[in-house]
Amino acid sequence: MQYKYLGDNQIKISKIALGTWQFGGQRGWGSFDISEGQKIIDYCIERGINLLDTAEAYGESENILGGLLKGKRDKFIIATKIGGNNFDYNTAKLHLEKSLKKLQTDHVDLYQIHWPKMKHLWHREDMGRKDYENIFNAMTRLKKDGLIRFAGVSNFRIHHLKEFSNEALDFIVSNQVPYSVLWRCYDVDQTAEFCELNNISFLAYSPLAQGLLTGRFEKNTEIQEGVRKANILFNEPLYSKALEVVKGIKNIANQIGATPSQVALKWAMEKEIVATLLVGARKLKHFEENVKAVDINLSPEQINHIDKLSLEFQKEHLLPTLELWIGNCLQEDLDKYGLKKPW
Numbered sequence: 595m596q597y598k599y600l601g602d603n604q605i606k607i608s609k610i611a612l613g614t615w616q617f618g619g620q621r622g623w624g625s626f627d628i629s630e631g632q633k634i635i636d637y638c639i640e641r642g643i644n645l646l647d648t649a650e651a652y653g654e655s656e657n658i659l660g661g662l663l664k665g666k667r668d669k670f671i672i673a674t675k676i677g678g679n680n681f682d683y684n685t686a687k688l689h690l691e692k693s694l695k696k697l698q699t700d701h702v703d704l705y706q707i708h709w710p711k712m713k714h715l716w717h718r719e720d721m722g723r724k725d726y727e728n729i730f731n732a733m734t735r736l737k738k739d740g741l742i743r744f745a746g747v748s749n750f751r752i753h754h755l756k757e758f759s760n761e762a763l764d765f766i767v768s769n770q771v772p773y774s775v776l777w778r779c780y781d782v783d784q785t786a787e788f789c790e791l792n793n794i795s796f797l798a799y800s801p802l803a804q805g806l807l808t809g810r811f812e813k814n815t816e817i818q819e820g821v822r823k824a825n826i827l828f829n830e831p832l833y834s835k836a837l838e839v840v841k842g843i844k845n846i847a848n849q850i851g852a853t854p855s856q857v858a859l860k861w862a863m864e865k866e867i868v869a870t871l872l873v874g875a876r877k878l879k880h881f882e883e884n885v886k887a888v889d890i891n892l893s894p895e896q897i898n899h900i901d902k903l904s905l906e907f908q909k910e911h912l913l914p915t916l917e918l919w920i921g922n923c924l925q926e927d928l929d930k931y932g933l934k935k936p937w
């Protein structure tokens with residue numbers, strides 16, 4: 595395995611991490627077999643994968659993980675997330691205590707704010723000054739309590755991050771954002787640049803665009819209700835355009851005897867801003883294939899070619915303000931694609 599460091603070299607994490615939203619078995623990922631989960635966790639240990647990502651919002655994920663990690667907790671850095679609207683110390687501590695109980699541990703290594711408050715989302719209001727102060731205050735106190743080791747955010751854009759004090763920016767080690775060949779919105783809007791300047795690394799989620807970059811989807815594949823139907827990339831007019839990019843990835847994969855997933859993951863893990871790829875898994879055989887991405891080589895020409903495909907897709911087809919989930923986009927953005935919010 596290859597590793598990178600977060601936050602002034604304080605945490606060493608594997609360049610591929612396990613995303614366990616799938617372990618939660620809700621919101622359309624489909625059923626989850628716990629014995630398969632055990633095999634995936636054991637494979638992580640075998641391959642030196644040391645970061646596990648979960649969230650209080652992922653259904654049974656924290657609970658299941660807690661059970662699977664019995665006697666193995668010390669092998670992993672656990673990253674979980676707090677949802678909700680209030681980030682004051684007392685509220686955050688209550689949320690965290692519930693997560694700790696489910697995870698059967700006395701601390702989490704990385705505690706992340708899942709989403710910034712946004713007026714057009716379930717929060718019904720934007721982040722205010724007090725929220726930024728509350729986050730910093732809560733995270734520093736939870737760290738002093740010994741309940742968390744490090745603090746991160748997730749889905750925070752440059753305009754959110756700029757509202758934190760310098761002290762808070764020094765304290766935050768990571769921003770978990772969607773990042774893949776098919777998703778550069780947090781790159782082109784300069785969030786990446788701001789994070790790089792402030793030593794905040796990206797934990798890249800949906801690095802396979804929820805399976806689109808594996809090459810298993812075709813123009814006429816029926817997209818089931820659930821997670822993928824909610825993802826803007828699996829909806830026209832973007833779906834057909836995205837498949838064109840996947841064709842380019844497949845060509846490179848064929849040239850080097852790798853799979854499209856491995857090519858897409860290798861390209862993303864070479865990015866300086868990306869500390870790790872959170873690769874979601876429900877099946878061991880998929881995860882094994884994906885982890886082998888660390889072992890393949892892409893030439894500088896191949897990397898440049900993928901960059902070109904990726905940035906052309908981003909610039910020609912994606913508005914920088916878009917979110918991956920249709921329900922989280924601004925309606926005025928969706929209007930440009932002829933799409934409607936599901937609620």
Ligand SMILES: NC(=O)c1ccc[n+]([C@@H]2O[C@H](COP(=O)([O-])OP(=O)(O)OC[C@H]3O[C@@H](n4cnc5c(N)ncnc54)[C@H](OP(=O)(O)O)[C@@H]3O)[C@@H](O)[C@H]2O)c1
Pocket residue numbers: 612613614615616623647648708748749770771798799800801802803804805806808810855872873874875876877879880881883884
């Ligand atoms: N912070 C946030 O707001 C946020 C949002 C989303 C995700 N995340 C985190 O990021 C993790 C990963 O993101 P993600 O799960 O959305 O997307 P992903 O990792 O891009 O996609 C994972 C899915 O792709 C399919 N897949 C993976 N490898 C495959 C292969 N080799 N062949 C065929 N299919 C393959 C599987 O689908 P099937 O299971 O259907 O086979 C798998 O569940 C999550 O588990 C979660 O921890 C965070």
